[in-house]
Structures are given as structure tokens and as C-alpha cells.
Amino acid sequence: MTKPAKGAPVLPLDTVLPGDCIEVMNRLPEESVDLIFADPPYNLQLRGDLHRPDNSRVDAVDDHWDQFDSFAAYDAFTRDWLKAARRILKPNGAIWVIGSYHNVFRLGAELQNQGFWILNDVVWRKSNPMPNFRGKRLTNAHETLIWASKSEGAKYTFNYEALKALNEGIQMRSDWVLPICTGHERLKDGRGDKAHPTQKPESLLHRVLVGTTNPGDVVLDPFFGTGTTGAVAKMLGRNYIGIERETTYRDLAARRLSRVRKLDAEALTVTASKRAAPRVPFGQLVERGLLRPGEVLTSPRGKTARVRADGTLVGEDVKGSIHQVGAAFEGAPSCNGWTYWHFRRDGKTVPIDRLRQQIRDEMADRPN
Amino acid sequence: MTKPAKGAPVLPLDTVLPGDCIEVMNRLPEESVDLIFADPPYNLQLRGDLHRPDNSRVDAVDDHWDQFDSFAAYDAFTRDWLKAARRILKPNGAIWVIGSYHNVFRLGAELQNQGFWILNDVVWRKSNPMPNFRGKRLTNAHETLIWASKSEGAKYTFNYEALKALNEGIQMRSDWVLPICTGHERLKDGRGDKAHPTQKPESLLHRVLVGTTNPGDVVLDPFFGTGTTGAVAKMLGRNYIGIERETTYRDLAARRLSRVRKLDAEALTVTASKRAAPRVPFGQLVERGLLRPGEVLTSPRGKTARVRADGTLVGEDVKGSIHQVGAAFEGAPSCNGWTYWHFRRDGKTVPIDRLRQQIRDEMADRPN
């Protein structure tokens, strides 16, 4: 670890520092931090209210700290805090930033402009995202993290084997499926509402810190919020430094951190869960060209239906999913379309389930 | 479709145009294209001093098609081709770009700078990516697409129900699991090697075009390569315009396209949105005797209102349309009266929307 020169500022470990993150970082000794994890404001630019189909109102992120006047203002802010972060980062240190499409392109471009060297972009695929209530866009089901070293050629920390172990013996990929932060983990305010609008799940920080830091490293989070980075760092035996402007969040973080205990090595072992057979939408067979739009499927009793480009079927007087059309043909309340429908290949009649199995086999070879 | 003014350039449909995409786009009529799909060079071999601004023009790109002197040169190139693309895009048109972490942050930022309005970023999660052989980083298992309208508030095309059908009845998410282009689909050169280094899978384009264009739309691809965009567009009954500088790729694309057949109309028909269904005034239910004046309707929470002869409702202290009275009862800004109100028949509680569906079915049987 770099030792500060005589008279130089000292690195305050395992504390939450109040104030603006740029000013606070500028008072810290240069090249003293191993990892920076930053979850900056996203600049969401929300307009009106949004309601669910049941008319309940969506609790939006309308906090003052997420408001910027323009892209130029947001870029200036990004430039300044990244520059301050860069100064305190050790030469072989690394940085993680997280964002959504609202801000992540500006984050990534500025990282590159300042000479950071992007190692991976990582997609946090949310297993339970909020749906798109109006049906006007795709479900916004992921956020993006960028992992970068301080410069090209720097010797960053990467615990390849640890991440491989976390992933059941297979090399960790750049897409991580993790649930959003809910339930007991989600900090509440006095009235039982969420204490912070954008609290990140500890599982996400767990993977980041296990994969790219070592025990004893110093991890700094300039947008500390309610302290998820600190909580996981402490648990994993890393040192943390949090910076947070809002008193409310700082107090919550301090209380939270006081309750966290460092895990012993044995407790850090993760139990792997068996995953169920992945769901394969019928439409994927069409997209992948395993079945052509217009192709005729037959039922065991000789009924026929044609495949459409969106993965629905059209039979006589009926259209819908493979299950719906099958059920209608049989006059049954339900029907497993996968085993009901067949197609012809090389003179043989084959159930479409064979094609689903083919896709599942591909996924099993290279799971996650 | 916008008709070109007398003497204005004509839109060449279903062809592959030779030349530099910026020059070629600048010769096309403005506001004439419905969708642009762009897979620009990835700038994979970045080197050089990032602090030395390189003001060289796009033409300064050297012999290798994916090499640029610096981020500045890449940004200038991005700015120029996006500007040309923007000019030929219809006001309600949209653009897709695809990239990796090497270039996508610069693409996204420049899209925003030019006034494009990002609708989603989409992660193409590769089910069979190339592993990271040296174990120094995460497996780079995805690429990023950005979907943007020409401006905020523009009426872009989004076939919500078709994508939902492709995904077995659950709304499509922003992460798409699709295999990379291999096997028969991968075009080979004379020696049996891959003909193009970054050929995209047709499944990816299938989802893009089914979801965000309609049959007959004009789809332009300024970096056409071996013509995946054109092949899927032709198959799906969309018109394509490809631009490609390299003769080799153009020839391969032309041969490929000549073999593609357009699907028949039925296969192209896609599950439609309810928004397209004919409007049925509530009063028509009363006129037709499906509901009697004076009849009592109930809400899910037990509120009641009575039907009047003119198709309005009267509740306690409120009268007006089914929507207005529902909204007033719920204290909500708006309410869909069709799903909110129920009536009783044969001892069962039925939403009035059932009656509207009955009328719509009759209209479909005997269209007028």
C-alpha cells in the first residue's frame, strides 16, 4: 500500500464521510484506494406521473439529486467526479460504475476519455424487474456496469477461480442474473416506505468485490447512499470508505454498518442452487429458423395449423399460441402444444418439442 | 410515404448501393426511411494518444476498415454518419445501432447529442460466446443494441403484442438470449473460412424487424456487410436499402438476397394491438339492449352506479361516462370503465367489456 508522505492527509478507513464527493475525494491522499464502486445519479428525466393498470401510482425517482439541467451539465458533473476518483486510485486499482441507458453511455465515454481502460461491461439482468405498464417499450430489465482499470496495461485484480466457483465451475460471463433489492434487505424509513429509491442488492456487490478485490483492500464508494458497498465490504473483510451528502442516508448507513459482522472464511462459501429447465418460448424456434413462418404443423389426429412470424399459429377459425390452438382443436380446456404439434423433416413427423430440447441442450452446454 | 419533390432524388428500393455510406446517404431524399439498422465498425484496435485531438475527417481512416487513430477520429466518424442517417429518417422513424463496450458508449452518447431519444438499450445475450481463453476477464458474452426514435415525443412503431406473442404471452424484456451466427447460416468465402468477421444472426434481425417495423416499411442498413438486414427484411415483406463499400461483401449479399423468398401474407400477419380494434361507444350496449337503462353496475370494490338511457352512469354525487364515474369513485386521474364496471347475469358478475367484445365479434363476422 502506498504510504502517505509526511504531512499528507491520512486515509480514513471504515467510515462514512459527509459532504460533496468531489471535495471529499480531493482531500484524500492520491493513489491510495484499490477499488472504486460508484452508483452516480442516473439523470432519469422523468416527465409526468405513471400509473399501473390498476391505477396505483408508481413511486418514481424524483429526488432533487437526480435532476440536471442538460446533458452538458451532467457531463461536467461526470467529468469532475471521475477526475477526482482517478487521482485517489492506485495505479493498479480499478473502478466500477453502474447506470442505465439514461446515463451509462456518457459514463462510459468519459471513462475512456480520461484514460481508464474498460475491461468488461457487465449486464445486471434483473430476475424481477418492474414491467412496462403501458406496453410502449420493452421491459427495462437490466442495468449496465462498467469495469475499468486505471490505464491500459495496469495489473488489475481479477479472481478468476473465485468467480468460476461462484458459477458452478464455469467461467463467469458478462451477464449476471440477480434479483432486485426487496424484502428484509430493503431498508425502510420510519413509515415503512423504502428509505432510498435506488438501493442495490448485496448480491451484486458481493460478486464485484469477490471478483475484483482481495481481503484488506480499500474500497471507496463516492455515492454511498445507505451503504450497500460498505456492508458487503465489511462482511468480506475489505476496508471501505463511504462518501454521502445526505444526512438521512448517512445515518441509516452507519446504523446498518454497525450491525454487519465480518464473515469467517468458511461462511463465505456459497451454496449453488439447481436451476429448473429454462423456459423456451415457441417464438424462438421461429426466430432461429428452426421453423419457418408459413410452415404447416399437424396434430396427432391430422388437424393442421400454420406458423406466423410472431410465433402464433393460425388454424381454421382459431389463432393464438401453440397451446391455445391445440386446446381449441381438441375442445379441451388446455393442451400442451409442445407435444401436440408436429412438423415434417426428411419425410418424418417430429414433435416440435424436439426442437425445444435442441435449444435447451445448447443452453446446458454453456449454462447461465 | 413522403413523395419526393419534382427533380428530387428517388429512393432505390431493395438494392445494395456501393460506396461510402455517408456520401450515399447524402444523395438519398430526406425523411424517406422508416428504420435504420446500423452495425458500424467496432474500433477494436484503439491505440494512440487520447489527449491529442485528431481533427482529421472520416476519410482519414486508414486501410483497415476498423482502425482509427483515436477516440476523436471515431467520434467524428460516428457524428458524420449519424447525421447523414438522421437526415434521411422519417420524423416518426427509428434507429437501431449495435456495438460492444469498445464503441457503444460513444455511439449512445452521440445519439443523445444529436437529439435521438433512446427508447431502450437491448442486451443481446449470446448463448454460445467465445470463452475468455486467458482467464483475465469475464467471458464477453453479450453485445448492446440501442433503439431510439428520431426525437422525444415521436410516434415510433412498436408491435407490442407481436413481441409478447414471440415470448409466449409475457411482455418482451430488454435482454434477448440468442445464439451467435454459426453453421449453415454463416456465409463462407471460397476457402471455407467465414466471409465476414461480424455476421449477425438472422434471429436478431427478425426480432428487431417484427417488433419495430410494419410490412412495406423501408429499412436502411448503412453498413450492410453480407446483408443479414436485407435478407430478413425481404423475408418479412419489408423493403430494404443496403449500403456497402467492399465489393466482396456486396457480391455475397446480392447472391444471398436473390435466394430469399418473401413469406406469404398470412405468415406475416402478426398479433395486433387492441388499440387497432374498432371503437364501440358504451351507449351502443344500451341501444342494443345488452344493458337496460336503470340497470345497476358494480365496481370491483362494491361501488354501484345506474345506467341511463343515453349511455351515461349515475353514481352517488357523480354522473358522466363510464370512465368519468369510475375515475371519480377511485379518486384516480383516469379509469378504463370497460374493465372497471361489472353487471350480473345468471348469478355471475361479468365485466361490461365482455359485451363490447360481443359487438366487435359481430362486426368481424359481418364487416361493414
Place this chain on the structure above:
DNA sequence: AGCTCGAATGAATCGTCCC
């Protein structure tokens, strides 16, 4: 205690038409 069912909720750039 165990089960079922309903309510609540999450970083969201979430209408369209007609007058």
C-alpha cells in the same frame, strides 16, 4: 403451524384522437 389469496411494489425517460 401451514396454506391460500389478495395487496403491494420495484432507477420508468410508458397515449391518442378529436375538436
Place this chain on the structure above:
DNA sequence: GGGGACGATTCATTCGAGC
């Protein structure tokens, strides 16, 4: 173009009430 009316639209998970 502004304002008002119509009316389209949700997935996974957790927690608590009620039985």
C-alpha cells in the same frame, strides 16, 4: 396547438390477513 375525452395497460416476489 391546447384541452378534454376515451380507454389501453403488468411481472415477479414478498408479506400479511384469514382460515
